[in-house]
Amino acid sequence: MPKKTVIPFGPQHPVLPEPIHLDLVLEDETVVDAIPSIGFIHRGLESLVEKKDFNEMVYVAERICGICSFMHGMGYCEAVEHVMDIDIPDRAKYLRTIWCEFSRLHSHLLWLGLLADGFGFEALFNECWRIREQVLDMVEMTTGGRLIASVNRVGGVLKDITPDMLKQMKAVAENVGRELVPVADTFLNDYSVKSRLCGSGILSKEDAIALGACGPMMRASGIAVDHRKSGYAAYGNIDFDVITSNDCDGYGRVYVRIQELFQSVEIVRQAIDKIPDSEEIMIKPKGNPKGEYLMRLEQPRGEAFYYVKGNGSKNLDRFRVRTPTFGNLAPLVHTLKGAPFADVPLLVLTIDPCVSCTER
Amino acid sequence: MKSFHKSPWLLHYDASSCNGCDIEVLACTMPRYDVERFGIINTGNPMHADIFCVTGGVNEQNAPVVKQIYDQIPEPKVVVAVGTCACTGGVFKECYNILGGVDKVIPVDIYVPGCAARPESIIDGVVKALALYQEKHDKMVKEGRGLPEGE
Numbered sequence: 001m002p003k004k005t006v007i008p009f010g011p012q013h014p015v016l017p018e019p020i021h022l023d024l025v026l027e028d029e030t031v032v033d034a035i036p037s038i039g040f041i042h043r044g045l046e047s048l049v050e051k052k053d054f055n056e057m058v059y060v061a062e063r064i065c066g067i068c069s070f071m072h073g074m075g076y077c078e079a080v081e082h083v084m085d086i087d088i089p090d091r092a093k094y095l096r097t098i099w100c101e102f103s104r105l106h107s108h109l110l111w112l113g114l115l116a117d118g119f120g121f122e123a124l125f126n127e128c129w130r131i132r133e134q135v136l137d138m139v140e141m142t143t144g145g146r147l148i149a150s151v152n153r154v155g156g157v158l159k160d161i162t163p164d165m166l167k168q169m170k171a172v173a174e175n176v177g178r179e180l181v182p183v184a185d186t187f188l189n190d191y192s193v194k195s196r197l198c199g200s201g202i203l204s205k206e207d208a209i210a211l212g213a214c215g216p217m218m219r220a221s222g223i224a225v226d227h228r229k230s231g232y233a234a235y236g237n238i239d240f241d242v243i244t245s246n247d248c249d250g251y252g253r254v255y256v257r258i259q260e261l262f263q264s265v266e267i268v269r270q271a272i273d274k275i276p277d278s279e280e281i282m283i284k285p286k287g288n289p290k291g292e293y294l295m296r297l298e299q300p301r302g303e304a305f306y307y308v309k310g311n312g313s314k315n316l317d318r319f320r321v322r323t324p325t326f327g328n329l330a331p332l333v334h335t336l337k338g339a340p341f342a343d344v345p346l347l348v349l350t351i352d353p354c355v356s357c358t359e360r
Numbered sequence: 361m362k363s364f365h366k367s368p369w370l371l372h373y374d375a376s377s378c379n380g381c382d383i384e385v386l387a388c389t390m391p392r393y394d395v396e397r398f399g400i401i402n403t404g405n406p407m408h409a410d411i412f413c414v415t416g417g418v419n420e421q422n423a424p425v426v427k428q429i430y431d432q433i434p435e436p437k438v439v440v441a442v443g444t445c446a447c448t449g450g451v452f453k454e455c456y457n458i459l460g461g462v463d464k465v466i467p468v469d470i471y472v473p474g475c476a477a478r479p480e481s482i483i484d485g486v487v488k489a490l491a492l493y494q495e496k497h498d499k500m501v502k503e504g505r506g507l508p509e510g511e
Binding site for chain 1: 372373374375376377378379380381382383384386387390391392403404405406416417419421422425429451452454455456457458475476478
């Protein structure tokens, strides 16, 4: 019986842009158990609802996480809109959809880069981030911020996108699609990349359901769950298929995310073609929210919940967020068991961890 | 010691930020901004680092980690607080768990504002940190604690 050793992983670690701590129990080179401890980025921002009114909370909700910032703001706004029974203008719905897909593009590209860095492929890392800059440029052009867009308001969006900008956004999205082809080819067909990804971090279909995985992690285990299909914002009018893979391993997760990038380009194209011409992009909310609502939406990392409860005053009673990485932590611990020690950074990356979201 | 001035190594740590500034710090090393052409390298080891970029408002659990990393960086060192949260606590200032600014935990030399701080301003902050680094180094030499330049 080999002796067990405990190796601490994190909170400060070269592959992690954010702090998370894992206690890895090793037998020789094999991980037999992993005990995650979180809380390094816990800010307690949900409690800010007591101090800030429901309009100001949009800014706080956007800062849950800098990567999917737009979708956090939108999730909160949609939840409050449902409570207040506001039907936002159609154009605003389409604008939200376009920005959502741009966030997805930049988030997935960021992750692909970090993954390439995780297995030591620096050139691929740089290439992914080079493509990502074009996406950020479009976000900056239309909203004014590279990461924190701050265009969502309860009742719609603050800024409109002019027809010229829409044309440019479409061109950039199509260009991203073109430039992605060789990158996708390297990720999916390169011998060295495949030897690193195939068969690592296996999560079977049954385990994925039992452990409550979400997002690309769930879809890579062959389960077609995508909350965009529930038709929030303008997704109901857009034609797309849920991408799944039956590989159940790291390769499957890369495959799903790469196909989603191409899908996002297609959704942006469709949304820009279908966007209705109108001046109206915002309805000013009247009164204060009273009642409760649970909003679910599909973030780049998976399904996120936004629960709001209003009591009729300008401050909400409760705001609760459950983010995708939290759901994926249990599957992560499961995939780590039995993995070689050298694979740990890679496996941590394959769930696309966003610790800021998880701990809020 | 010229080599330090020409090639400062940078350590980045997320002390309870929203991730936005962290991504921008990483974006600095990417082809668009490419700070590596100035010799700035993003390292993961505190013992190799010269400049410490901290983002976020530091919470109770993270404070000892930040302190520990700071202690591990060899002298001379420059601390750059990246982003509004790292400067003052920002939007999270009123949160129960946030100490409010990196300077509550470790001494900070350069403050880079912005939410999220733009790569240009982060690079500007790091360049300012270089001058300070030289100053600190010269002071150490004067006190007989470091090697003079060229040795």
